[in-house]
Amino acid sequence: MVLETYTTIFYVDDDEDDRLFFEEVTQQIGKDISLFELGDQMLLQLDNPPPHPSVIFLDLNMPIKDGFEVLQEIKSDSNLQDVPVIILSTTSNTETVERCFKLGASLYVKKSMSIEDLKKSLEFVLSIDWEQHTVTENNFVYKR
DSSP states (O other): OEEEEEEEEEEEOOOHHHHHHHHHHHHHTOOEEEEEEEOOOOOOHSSSSSSSOOOEESOOOSSSSHHHHHHHHHHHHHHTSSSEEEEESSOOOHHHHHHHHHHHHHHEEESSSHHHHHHHHHHHHHSSOOOTTTTTTTSSSSOO
């Protein structure tokens, strides 16, 4: 599944500015996006009729249910476990990255407030054929 075939992107982040920034960049590359403030909101949408995401971008530091918990719920659901989950976070310490890898995230991307950096990150993520891609410790962290 590559860039042209992705139809819906889900983005979960409790920070409104980050959501609006992500939405702006996503629209620039011509992709549909559904924004969620809380992980529970997105999980409820996943239990309902379409649109279902082709890829999920997930922040880690959120209230009520953090990104780790949301990731764990997605990956433990047999209907959702194959949906690529991209961690988009300001945190980049080794323990956090390793925990996301072990929980089944597909890629770890450090947040950037640069439109060009985010656009490149999005285009990179959407260029991957996730059905054929094997995630390893060597290719888990996206380096700009």
